[in-house]
Amino acid sequence: MAFLSLDEFTSSPDARFFKGTWIVEYHDRTHLPKGTYLDLGKVEIEGCTPDGNSFFRFHPPSRGCLKQCIHDAWKDENSNEKTETNAVKVILDQLGESMVRLGILQPHFEISDCKFITERPFAVVVLDTNALRNGAVRHLQEQFPTTQLWIIIPTVTLMEIGEKAATIKSRANDNPRPSNSALIRSRPQVTIASQAVKWIRERFPTETLELVPELLRAFRGYETRRDDAYKEPDRISINDRLILEGIKDLRRQRNLPEGVYLMSGDKDMSWLARLEGIQTIYPDLPDIQGASDGINSTRYSAESQTDVVCSIHRFLWDLTHVFSKIRVRKCSDNLQKCEKLELFYYYPTKLVNDWVDDKLEVTGSLGSSSTAETF
Amino acid sequence: MIIEVFESANDEATIEIEIDNVDVSRVLPFRENVGERIAKEKLKTLLTEVGPIEAVNPDEPENYYAQNVPVWQDGDIGTEKTTLMDIPHHIRLRVVLEGVLQKYGTSDNLQIRIS
Structure with missing residues (x-):
């Protein structure tokens, strides 16, 4: 476990993303039962440049899939159709807002x-x-x-x-x-x-x-x-x-x-x-459900003739602000053995300086791969 | 590289997008379609197949990446602060063409020409 700033997280050898598909999930103790994670979508890393920049596509969850996950998570709780529908809307809206904030989607x-x-x-x-x-x-x-x-x-x-x-x-x-x-x-x-x-x-x-x-x-x-x-x-x-x-x-x-x-x-x-x-x-704000092929981590601004790029680390960083605890893991059946990383923004021991420096609690490691360096 | 966007069958382009530092000859399958008009449906198909012509050779990164491209990074957009970054040619081309499709895709007669 480490408490990292964004720059430290980006350069951490334990947080080196390599080519492949990664599952992004969140847990929030205010509204999810202990140990329950909800699917936030998939990140498809297309490759990394030699200087470590990853290019990715984000595939948000479908409305139906998300609703089912929420229903399953709360099946023993005091939940109803309206609450679940509202939760789906909040989650998808916040994912979209995050991507607008990071510049890869435009309002x-x-x-x-x-x-x-x-x-x-x-x-x-x-x-x-x-x-x-x-x-x-x-x-x-x-x-x-x-x-x-x-x-x-x-x-x-x-x-x-x-x-x-x-x-x-x-x-x-x-x-x-x-x-x-x-x-x-x-x-x-x-x-x-x-x-x-x-x-x-x-x-x-x-x-x-x-x-x-x-x-x-x-x-x-x-x-x-x-x-x-x-x-x-x-x-x-x-x-x-x-x-x-x-x-x-x-x-x-x-x-x-x-x-x-x-x-x-x-x-x-x-x-x-x-x-x-x-x-x-x-x-x-755009509706992220409209992007059937996923959302690119890069965008070309025709108005300014400038490329807009968002790193995978910055993207996850933003999600932790919103969803509290983010887990990223490799697509694999075996949850225990797969490489995974947990990011927690609202950790209880956070000091004033940690808030100012915008620090995260980071647990786990993504391991290493021979394909880590290039596409 | 110049991308001309046509919304009607005549010869006048709606817009020309000029992008520095993209080598279309390094991008599959678009390198086969340089100079010809590509209709909307074909463009969509080509975009699903887009990729580099070969695996990157560490000794020749310039063949694979547009190098030192000034970008707005991580939400720091609209300002004078840019970061220099290497971006694979195929990713830049795909992003621009997807943007064209998004903006002009409602036009039935949409065609593009890359030169």
């Missing part, structure tokens, strides 16, 4: 007043948490390379990261329950969104959008009320409203009637904002 941008962003040299882009987590800023810059992006991160977005972290922590020690599979959706909101903030600050002019004090007083107070006679508004809708009003305030203060975009991965928020006269960018 389709629905942009209001697209002419503005293509013809003007700059755009102010306000991000919500969903846009932070799915890496949409990177794709926006790729598709509009001549537009200078000025990024604004509302404080309410940062507060949402903290709120989600608290939610995940509070349910970490619950008994596993099928309905907890929804937590998979929350995890990237914490670990990946916070890393994305750092990434954006290092590459784009970035500022924080303060909350409008009057609205903060009016809305945030609801959350602490515990009066049963009063129906507490949904916290997410409060956060959305604070962002929308913050954008309107920003436009007034800086005299920017156009060119300030809300980029949100939430479709409802996007159309509501558009109806209120706010320019929006909605990144529509």
